[in-house]
Amino acid sequence: xxxxxxxxxxxxxxxxxxxxxxxxxxxxxxxxxxxxxxxxxxxxxxxxxxxxxxxxxxxxxxxxxxxxxxxx
Amino acid sequence: xxxxxxxxxxxxxxxxxxxxxxxxxxxxxxxxxxxxxxxxxxxxxxxxxxxxxxxxxxxxxxxxxxxxxxxxxxxxxxxxxxxxxxxxxxxxxxxxxxxxxxxxxxxxxxxxxxxxxxxxxxxxxxxxxxxxxxxxxxxxxxxxxxxxxxxxxxxxxxxxxxxxxxxxxxxxxxxxxxxxxxxxxxxxxxxxxxxxxxxxxxxxxxxxxxxxxxxxxxxxxxxxxxxxxxxxxxxxxxxxxxxxxxxxxxxxxxxxxxxxxxxxxxxxxxxxxxxxxxxxxxxxxxxxxxxxxxxxxxxxxxxxxxxxxxxxxxxxxxxxxxxxxxxxxxxxxxxxxxxxxxxxxxxxxxxxxxxxxxxxxxxxxxxxxxxxxxxxxxxxxxxxxxxxxxxxxxxxxxxxxxxxxxxxxxxxxxxxxxxxxxxxxxxxxxxxxxxxxxxxxxxxxxxxxxxxxxxxxxxxx
Numbered sequence: 001x002x003x004x005x006x007x008x009x010x011x012x013x014x015x016x017x018x019x020x021x022x023x024x025x026x027x028x029x030x031x032x033x034x035x036x037x038x039x040x041x042x043x044x045x046x047x048x049x050x051x052x053x054x055x056x057x058x059x060x061x062x063x064x065x066x067x068x069x070x071x072x
Numbered sequence: 073x074x075x076x077x078x079x080x081x082x083x084x085x086x087x088x089x090x091x092x093x094x095x096x097x098x099x100x101x102x103x104x105x106x107x108x109x110x111x112x113x114x115x116x117x118x119x120x121x122x123x124x125x126x127x128x129x130x131x132x133x134x135x136x137x138x139x140x141x142x143x144x145x146x147x148x149x150x151x152x153x154x155x156x157x158x159x160x161x162x163x164x165x166x167x168x169x170x171x172x173x174x175x176x177x178x179x180x181x182x183x184x185x186x187x188x189x190x191x192x193x194x195x196x197x198x199x200x201x202x203x204x205x206x207x208x209x210x211x212x213x214x215x216x217x218x219x220x221x222x223x224x225x226x227x228x229x230x231x232x233x234x235x236x237x238x239x240x241x242x243x244x245x246x247x248x249x250x251x252x253x254x255x256x257x258x259x260x261x262x263x264x265x266x267x268x269x270x271x272x273x274x275x276x277x278x279x280x281x282x283x284x285x286x287x288x289x290x291x292x293x294x295x296x297x298x299x300x301x302x303x304x305x306x307x308x309x310x311x312x313x314x315x316x317x318x319x320x321x322x323x324x325x326x327x328x329x330x331x332x333x334x335x336x337x338x339x340x341x342x343x344x345x346x347x348x349x350x351x352x353x354x355x356x357x358x359x360x361x362x363x364x365x366x367x368x369x370x371x372x373x374x375x376x377x378x379x380x381x382x383x384x385x386x387x388x389x390x391x392x393x394x395x396x397x398x399x400x401x402x403x404x405x406x407x408x409x410x411x412x413x414x415x416x417x418x419x420x421x422x423x424x425x426x427x428x429x430x431x432x433x434x435x436x437x438x439x440x441x442x443x444x445x446x447x448x449x450x451x452x453x454x455x456x457x458x459x460x461x462x463x464x465x466x467x468x469x470x471x472x473x474x475x476x477x478x479x480x481x482x483x484x485x486x487x488x489x490x491x492x493x494x495x496x497x498x499x500x501x502x503x504x505x506x507x508x509x510x511x512x513x514x515x516x517x518x519x520x521x522x523x524x525x526x527x528x529x530x531x532x533x
Contacts (some may be wrong), residue, residue: 005369015448016203016407017404017407019261019427020407021403021407023390024384024406024407026384026387026388026403026407027387027388027391027405027461028403032399032400032403035396035400035404036400036403036404037404037408038400039376039400039401039404039405040404040407040408042372042375043372043376043404043405043408043412044412046369046370046372046373047085047370047373047411047412047416049365049366049369050366050369050373050412050415050416050419051265051415053363053366053419053422056415056418056419057415057418059418059419059421059422060421061414061417061418061421062276062417062418062420062421062424062476063276063417069164
């Protein structure tokens with residue numbers, strides 16, 4: 001059991017957060033950056049774990065669209 | 073008193089729904105220190121109770137839950153009230169125009185909504201801590217977490233204030249508070265129960281769930297909650313499959329326990345409970361869900377990404393109305409790249425298949441609900457069997473690993489001999505085989521997995 005997994009080597013979560021926030025129009029004040037960076041690093045670590053699962057890229061994703069039940 | 077006991081007395085004329093509701097309202101007042109309740113529906117509940125009493129006097133049978141008071145997490149719509157979901161960011165929303173489907177379903181069976189309950193802000197948490205409404209306190213020890221995010225619903229049942237309460241479970245938000253507060257919790261199969269009128273958190277993972285002090289009450293409530301509702305596109309077209317009538321039916325249930333990822337870290341009380349549950353259900357063999365850790369990772373990713381996307385308008389317009397813990401998690405989630413969520417969705421398919429393979433010969437699988445009993449409120453890290461867990465996240469590590477599969481899961485509790493606190497076991501069934509899960513839960517209950525509701529000292533029990 002690992003509590004937190006390391007993010008990929010070289011991933012600059014702080015720089016990524018700044019640029020991605022601009023891309024989606026999300027204001028990101030400086031005082032939020034430390035916590036946002038920490039959370040992104042944790043998420044990146046979890047994402048890295050999925051990279052290590054063999055053959056995952058060829059798998060069908062879980063959601064299946066059913067046009068007859070498309071009402072939302 | 074149990075829901076069945078209350079309904080029996082009300083239907084037999086030994087008690088009235090109005091008096092039952094009045095006693096419940098008094099109990100809510102007496103347990104305010106738990107901070108389990110965020111809204112009291114006094115006028116509505118007394119009016120509804122009078123209708124139930126009038127119907128019985130006229131010779132009608134209002135339903136199997138006649139006069140039974142219940143509470144609902146404040147993420148469920150209540151007509152005329154703003155659905156706050158434990159947040160200040162939602163306060164400016166318009167009031168709900170009708171009750172959530174689940175509330176309507178329970179009231180159609182004769183039950184009476186008396187209160188809305190406290191929760192982690194926007195359902196994003198496992199601890200029941202809330203900067204706006206105060207931290208929910210565990211009735212077994214008010215210094216401890218009741219678990220979250222459906223904290224107030226679990227606490228009210230554990231304190232004996234109501235016999236039934238509604239919650240929601242995305243990553244464990246019914247299962248964790250059930251385990252820490254010492255009540256029965258149940259998350260039916262994803263797609264079984266309508267979520268209409270429930271404020272979304274992570275639509276691809278959100279489930280409606282229910283708490284009770286005992287399995288037979290829970291089965292009655294679950295049966296009442298079933299029913300087709302075209303307004304929830306994720307609901308599956310299933311016939312009604314009542315669980316209550318067969319809950320005591322004898323017959324074999326092949327059971328095994330989940331090992332590997334689910335073996336550590338475990339507090340000694342949890343380890344002992346897993347062993348006792350395995351003995352009681354004849355779960356001699358350990359099965360390995362090899363993708364459990366990856367499933368937990370995928371669930372974390374989907375949760376933060378979907379949650380961040382869903383709340384993006386709030387993050388842009390009025391982030392100051394969110395508590396800081398939730399706000400920065402949602403901000404980070406809104407920035408998650410699509411490649412991470414795409415892999416998580418593929419992992420969801422893979423782990424669901426893996427679990428179904430394990431279930432081919434097993435009606436029931438068991439696993440710990442949490443690594444340890446309740447922890448002190450305000451704790452960041454907590455030692456469990458020599459491992460320092462970031463406890464606000466780590467307490468859900470065993471529930472979050474199973475949530476992607478959508479399997480029906482009940483939590484049964486007993487008192488740990490070392491800690492004196494509740495510890496919980498997950499009882500996992502095949503999709504849409506809720507009746508088997510509740511039969512197994514009932515068997516465990518008969519072997520000592522049962523905790524009597526209790527009022528904490530100092531709440532004028």
